[in-house]
Amino acid sequence: MLDSIVFYFFAGVAVLSALLMVTRRNAIHSAVFLITTLLSTAGIFLQLHAEFLFIAQIILYVGGIMVLFIFVIMLVRLDVPLPQIRSPLRQWTAIFVAFVVFGEGVYIVWKSRLVPGHGLLVLNPYPSDKLPPNTENLAKSLFSFYLLPFEIASVLLLVAMIGAVVMGKKRANTP
Amino acid sequence: MSVLANTVHDRTLQRPDTILGADELVINMGPQHPSTHGVLRVKLKLDGERVIGSECVIGYLHRGVEKIAENRSYQQFAPYVDRMDYVSAVSNGLGYCEAVEKLLMVEAPLRARVIRTILTELQRIASHLLWLGTHALDIGALTPLFYCMREREEILKIFEKYCGARLTTHAFRIGGLQYEAYDTLEKDVERFCNSFEARIQEYSDLLTSNSIWIGRTRNVGLLDAADCIALGASGPVLRASGVKWDLRKATPYAAYDQYKFEIPVGSNGDTYDRYMVRLEEMRQSRLICLQAIENIPVGPIMARVGKVLKPPPGEVYHAIEAPKGILGYYIVSDGGTQPYRVRIRPPSFINLQALDKMIRGHLVTDVVAIIGTLDIVLGEVDR
Amino acid sequence: MLQGVLAFVQTWWVELLCAVLIVLVVPLIAGYIVLVERKVMADMQARLGPMRVGPHGLLQPIADAVKLLIKEDLIPDDADKFIFWFAPVLSMTAALTSMGGIAFGPWFQVGRDINIGLLFVVGVSALGPFGIVLGGWASNNHYSIIGAIRSTAQLISYETTAGFALVSGFLLAGTLKVSDIVKAQYTDHVWYVFLAPVGFFTYLIASIAETNRAPFDLPEAESELVAGYMTEYSGFRWSLYFLAEYANMIVVGAVGATLFLGGWLRPFPNVAWLGWVDGLPTLLLAVTGVYCVMRAGKQPVHVQVMFMWAVALVCFLVALIFGVVEFAHLTSSAAFLSQHPVQLLRSMYDGLYGAFWFLLKVSAYIYIFMWLRFTLPRFRFDQLMRLGWHILIPLALVNVIAVGIMLALMSSLGWNRWLAALLTTLGTLVVGMLLIRWNDKHAAAASGSIATDNTQVEDSYAG
C-alpha cells in the first residue's frame, strides 16, 4: 500500500517533470526539471533497495553532470534561439524519431503481452529484506566477472580526460 | 567641446584577446561596494574574471573645496581642509597652515613646529593603521582591523585631549598653534609609542610571513619606479617601487630636520612591498615621536600674525609628505583677505590614476587588493 | 490506508522522531553556532561580541531569527521568480536530508540500515551547490552570477578531493555503514586519524572549501562580490542559505568525526583505567546547570529568566540520567540495575552519552573552521584552484594508494600496524612536499607573467 503510494508519487513526479522539461522555453528551467526527473528516478531506485544505484545517480548525474549543464547554460546565452533549431528539416526529423521510438515502445509492450507472466508492466517486488547488500555485490561483480569491461571503460575515460585537457590547453595558447 | 566629449577613453575600450571568445562582462564596482573605500566607482571590463580594461568614475563626493577657499578668509578656510583626507586631518592642516605661513613669510615658533611634528606623525600612524586594517579586511583577514582600530583609538584620544576633536581636528592655526600642549601629552605619546612597538610586531606576525597573504600581495599591482614617476604616484606607492624620496628629508618642513629617521623603500613595487613600506613607516614615525617628546623646546607657540591676514600679492607652492603621498597647496594671493586661488594637490587623486595600469591582467579579486593598497580616501579624491 | 500509515509509524517511530528532531533542532543549533562564532571572533579580536540579549548574548540567535522572519521579503523585478524562490529551499533541503545518514550517537540516526552510509551523506549534500548556482543565476545580478560560477567550480574541484580523502577512511574501515565504521574503530583500538593523518587533513581542507568558509569563502567574498550569490537575498530566504551553510558545516564535521575521529566513542574507549572520563559529561552538565540557575535571577526580562531555567532544567535532566547510570555502574549492584526506571535510563544513557562525545568532536571540528576564518586572509580564485587541482587532488590520490599499500603490508606481510602507517604517511608527505615545491615554481612563473600576458593556463579551470 504505502510502497505503491511512494512509487506512484515518484513515478508521477518523474513523468510530469520530464514533460515540463521538454516544454519549458527557459533552458535553466528545463535543467531544473531534468534534475527533478533524475531525483525521482533515484527515489525509485532507493525504494527498490538499490542504494548504490541511487547514490550513483545522485552523485554522478545530479551532482556532477547536471551541475556542469547548468554551468554551461549560465555561461552561454541560450535564450537567443539558434536558427538551426528553427529549420523545418530538423523539426520533421525530430518528429520522425519520436514516432519511431514510440512505435518501438508500443511494439515491446505488445510483444510482452503475448508472453504471459513476463509482462514488462507488471511489477514483481522481491522481498526487500532478503536482498543481499548490493554495494558489496556490485563491487564484487565489477572487479571480478566484469573486470575487463570495467578496465576498458576506465581507459576510455582516461583517454577522454586527457583529450579534454589537451584541447583546453591548445585553446589557451592560441588566443 | 561636444566633439571632444564623444571621444571616450579609447584606451580602455581596446578589443582584448579573449580566451573563450565569450562576451566581455562589464561590471560596475561601486559607488556602493564594500571595498571601494567610499564612493569610488570603477567600471571594469572583464574577460571571465580577468580585468582587461577599467575606467574610474569619481566626483560623487565633490564639494568644490577650491571654490569655497576663494570665498573664505585664510583662517576660515583652514577647517575645510580637514574634510578632504578625513583620516589624516592633522596632516592636511599642517600643509595648509605652512603654505599660508610661507605666503605671509612668517614662520611658526620652534615649539609649535615640534608639537606639530608629533601630532602629524601620530596622524600618519593612525592613517596607516586604518589603511592596514581595511586593506587586510579587503584581502579577507578579518582580525587585524580590530587590532588596528584599538591602536588608532589611542591616537585619537591624544588628539581629543589636545584639541577636543578626534577626526577633523583643526589642530593647527596659521602662524603656530592655538592650544598649548596639555600637561601629559609627552607621557601619553610615550606610553603609546612604548606599547606600539609590540603591537606592530603582532600585525606583522599575523600577515608578513603568512603564505596566503604573500600569495595575494606578491606581484600584484606591479608598478615600477619609472611608471610611478610618470603617473605622479607618490608617497608609499612610490617608495615601494624603490625610489627613496620623502619630502620630510628632501625639503624638510615643520621640525623634521631635527630628527633621525629612515625612509623605507621596497624593491618590487608590488602590493606586498607597499605593505612592508607602510609598516616600516609606522615604526619610523614612532621613532620620530619618541625623539620629539624627549625635548620639546619652551617658548611661544604662535608667531605674530595679524587678526586679518593680508598676504602680499604673489603665489606660493608648498608640499608636505602626507600619509598618502605628496600633499601640495598652491595659493595665489591678490593682496586681499581671501585667497585668490587655492589649488590642492591631492595625493589620493593622483595615485588613483595609476589604478588602471595596475589592475590590467589581474583578477577582480586583485582589484580589491589594489584599490586597498593605493590607500585612497574619496573625500580627497573628489574634494 | 490509515492502518498502513499507523503501521508505518509504529515500525519507524524512532527514525521519524529523529527526523523531526533534526528539522526542528538544526536551525536552533545553527543559530547557536553563529553565536559561538561571534563570541570566538570577538575573543580573538579583543572585544566582547554580542552582550545585550540575554546573559553574554545567549538569546541573540533567537532575536536574530525573529528579526529575519519578520523582515520584508524582497524579490528583484528582473529575477527569475520561480527559481529565486526555489533555490534556497533546495540548499536547505539538501543539507537537512544529508543529516539523515549521520549517526549522532549509537541510536540517533534516521537512515539506520542504509548500507551506503556515509556515501549517502556526501552524495546528498552535494546537491547543495544547486541551490547556490540557481540562486546566483536567478538573481540576475553580476555579482551573484560570478559568485555562483565560483561556487560551482570550487565545489566540483574540492568534492573530488574530499571524496578521495574519504576513500582512504573507507578502505581502513572496510564498510560504508556509519555504525560499522565506528565499530571498526572500536575493534581496531584506534581512531583512523592516526592511521591516515594525511587523509584526515586533506578532508579537513576540502571540507572547509566545500562549505564556502574562509579562507575559501570566495563565492560570498564580501570585499569583492558584496555577498556573492546571496547579494539579492534578504529576510527568510537569506536565512535559509545561511542555515544551509551552517548545517553543511555540521554535516562535514560529522562525516569527519565519524570516519576519522571515532564517531561517538569517547577518547580511548578500550582503556579501562581511563573510565573516569565517563564522568566528565555529567560534571560538565551539572556545572552548566548550576551556572544557569545562578544567572537566572539576574536577568532583566521575564522571558530570559524562563529561558535560563529551561536550559538549567535540560542540563540537570541529562546530568541526572548520566549520573544515575554511572552510579549504578560504580556500585554494580544487580538489584539497583534491574529496577525498571534504571533500565529505561540506561537505554537513554547510551544514546545521550554517545551523542555527547560525538557533538563534542563535531564542535571541535567546527571550532577549527572558525579559528582559521579569523586568522587567515582569503585565497584568490586561481590560487584556490591551483591548490585544489595541483596539490590536494594528487595528494589525496597518492594517499589512497598509500593506504592501500599499508593494508596490503599489514594483511599480506603481517607488518606492525604503526610501522606500516608511519612509512606510508611519510611517503605521502614526501610526495606532498614535492608537489608543493613543483607548484611553487609553476606559480612563480605564472604570476610573473600576469602583468604582461593575458592568456593564462589556469583559466582553463574557470570555464
Add this chain to the structure above:
Amino acid sequence: MADESKAPQSPESSKPAASGPSPAPPAAGAPASPAAKPVAPAAAPPPPVQVALDSELSRRYRERFGAAILDAIEDRKQPILVVDVTQLLEIARYSRDTEQFDLLEDFTAVDWPRREKRFDLVAQLYSIPLNTRLRLKAALGAHEEADSLSSVWPTADWLEREIFDMFGIVFRGHPGLKRILLPDEWQGHPLRKDYDILQQDTAWVRENLGIESGQ
C-alpha cells in the same frame, strides 16, 4: 624653510647612514632659520616678495627657448618661468628630458577674468634626482586651446581633465578629455571667477536628483 630650491639635497645622498639631513639645512641667508627667534614681521623691513630670477637654470632656458621664455621671476624664493603657451609642450619635454624634471607634481589653472589673456596654466615641476622645483606659467586666452602635456607626463591626463572640468580649457591631443569631478552633462565651469559660489546647474540637479536645489 624657504631654501628648498637652493639646497639641492639628493634623497639618495641622505639615505643610508640614517643620520637624517645633516644638521638641518640652515642655508646662510634664509630669512628665518629654525634657530633664530621668530622675527616679528612688522618690525623687520619687509623682504622683497618678487624678484627677477637670474639663475643658471633660467639662463639655460632662455638660451634654449629665447623669446618663448617671457619672464623669469622668483616669488618667495620659488623660481617661476613664464612661458609662451604655444611652446609649453616643447618646454615641458625639454624640462623632463634635459633638466631632469621627471615629476609633474601638479598642473592647474588660475582665472584672471580682467586680463587680456584670461587663464594662467600653472605646472609645478619637481626633479627627484636634483631635488629642485620649478614652476611653469603660461597665459592662455579665453578661447585658445593648449597642448596637452599628457604625452610628456602621463599624470597630466586627469589633471588636465580637472582643468577642463573646472575652467573649460581645452587641451589638444588629450587622450580622452571629458569632465572628471562633475557630471558629464553639467553646464558651466565652477572655478571661473564669473561662476558664483552659490551658482549651480539647477536644471541638471532637478533632472537627475529630483530635488529643487543641492544647497
